[in-house]
Amino acid sequence: MSKTPVTAVFDIGKTNKKFFLFDEDLNVVFSTYTRLDPIPDEDDFPSEPLGPLCEWMLQTFKEALKSEEFQLKKLNFSCHGASLVHTDAAGNPTTPLYDYLKPFPEDLLSRFYEENGGKMNFCRATSSPPLAMLNSGLQLYFIKYAKPELFRKIKHSFHFPQFLSFLFTGEKVSDYTSIGCHTGLWDYEANDYHEWVDREGIRPLLPPIVPGNTLLKTKPELGNIPCGIGVHDSSSALLPYLKQETEPFALLSTGTWAITINPFNKTKLTKKELKRDCLHFLSIKGVPIKISRLFIGEEHKHQIDELYAHFNLPLGTYKKLKFELEIYEKVASQKQKRVRFQYLTPSLFDQEQAEANDWSVFPEFTEAYYTFIHELTELQVASIQLVTQNAPVNRLFVDGGFNANDIFVEMLRLKLPEMTIIPSDFPNGSALGAAMLASMN
Numbered sequence: 001m002s003k004t005p006v007t008a009v010f011d012i013g014k015t016n017k018k019f020f021l022f023d024e025d026l027n028v029v030f031s032t033y034t035r036l037d038p039i040p041d042e043d044d045f046p047s048e049p050l051g052p053l054c055e056w057m058l059q060t061f062k063e064a065l066k067s068e069e070f071q072l073k074k075l076n077f078s079c080h081g082a083s084l085v086h087t088d089a090a091g092n093p094t095t096p097l098y099d100y101l102k103p104f105p106e107d108l109l110s111r112f113y114e115e116n117g118g119k120m121n122f123c124r125a126t127s128s129p130p131l132a133m134l135n136s137g138l139q140l141y142f143i144k145y146a147k148p149e150l151f152r153k154i155k156h157s158f159h160f161p162q163f164l165s166f167l168f169t170g171e172k173v174s175d176y177t178s179i180g181c182h183t184g185l186w187d188y189e190a191n192d193y194h195e196w197v198d199r200e201g202i203r204p205l206l207p208p209i210v211p212g213n214t215l216l217k218t219k220p221e222l223g224n225i226p227c228g229i230g231v232h233d234s235s236s237a238l239l240p241y242l243k244q245e246t247e248p249f250a251l252l253s254t255g256t257w258a259i260t261i262n263p264f265n266k267t268k269l270t271k272k273e274l275k276r277d278c279l280h281f282l283s284i285k286g287v288p289i290k291i292s293r294l295f296i297g298e299e300h301k302h303q304i305d306e307l308y309a310h311f312n313l314p315l316g317t318y319k320k321l322k323f324e325l326e327i328y329e330k331v332a333s334q335k336q337k338r339v340r341f342q343y344l345t346p347s348l349f350d351q352e353q354a355e356a357n358d359w360s361v362f363p364e365f366t367e368a369y370y371t372f373i374h375e376l377t378e379l380q381v382a383s384i385q386l387v388t389q390n391a392p393v394n395r396l397f398v399d400g401g402f403n404a405n406d407i408f409v410e411m412l413r414l415k416l417p418e419m420t421i422i423p424s425d426f427p428n429g430s431a432l433g434a435a436m437l438a439s440m441n
Contacts (some may be wrong), residue, residue: 076228161230180282212284399424
C-alpha cells in the first residue's frame, strides 16, 4: 500500500506543543501534543523547557519518518513570539529561553529608552508598545548589561521559530514575521533594523533575513526533506484567511492572547494606540499589518479558577453554558463594574473596574460568569476597534480557543452590530498557515 504524502508541522504554543501531519489537501490526518513543565532560570523564574522540547520534537519527527502510513514530504514550524534563543558558535544554547513575563530591571529599561530618544518615540518608530521582556529584542540589551558573562558567549541569536528550523536543518536565518512581532528591533520608517541594534553590536548576532516561504533541507539523518524556516503563530494564522477570502476582513485570533489583525489597515500608529497595545506586525514579505492585543487567555484562566473555588464547581463547568439573552440583559443592566482584572488594565481604554472581586454578591455561578465575560468583552471590543475604526471591515473571523465559547461570541455580536462575527473554520489556523507556507514552493 502506498504511503500518504504529508506536510509535518510543529505548532509550539506557550502551553501546548503540537505536531500535525497535513495531507495534500491540507487536511489534518494525524496529530499529537505534549505539555512540558517550565524550568527555573538562573534567577529562579520559570523559563521555556528548551532541552525537553527539542528532545520531544526530534523524537516525534523521527517516529513519523518511520511511519508505514505517511511519507513526510515537507516540514515547517509555527511558534509563539517574543522569545529568543541564544547559541554559541556550535549552535548550543548559552542562556535559558527566558520567559517573556520575566521582570526587566526598571533602571536598565529607563536607561535604554533614554539612549534611544525616549520611550514613546522609540516605541512608535519600532511599532512596539513598551512591554519590557515582551519586546524580545530588548532581551539582548538585558543580557548584555545584566548578565555580561552570558552575553560574551553568544554568537547567534535566533527568534524561536527559526531556532526550531535550525535544530532540524543546521541553517541560520531570520524571518520578517518574528522580527516584526513587537521586538523593538525593526525601524518601520527606515525598513531596517533600528540604529540601537548596530550601536550595541547586536546585528552580527542576528542571522540573515530570508522570505517566509523559503525552504531549506533537513539534516541527512532527519530525512533531507524540504523544511520551512518557521513563522510567528499569529501571522501564520492569518494566511488561510488571506488565501480564502476575496473581500476585506479582520481576524480575532484567540488563545493566551487575543490578537486582532486587520490586514487592510495601512494607517500609521499613534502614541495613544501604542499605549493600548496596538502595533504593527510584518507579513512574510515584510509588509506592515496593524494589530491589537489583549491578554484574555490568562485572564480567563485566573478568573475561572477563582469562580470554581468560590462556587465549589468542577473544571469545565463554564463550557456547558449556552448564551441566554435574559441573563446577559440582567448583567449588562448593572451600572457598576463588578470584576477586578488580574492582568488587564481597563483604564487604558478609559473604562473602570471593581476595587476587588466579591463573588458572594452573585446568587450562582452562571450570573457571575456572564458578568465576567460581559466586562471582558467590553475591553475586547475596544481592542478590536483600535484596528477597525480607521479601516472598517464588515466581517470578523474568530479563531482559537474562544471561538467555541458561545457566550463570548454572542456578546461580541451584540456589541459589534455593524460586523458579522464568524467563528472560524480553521481550528488549527497557525499550524495550517505554516503548512501552506511550506507548500507555496
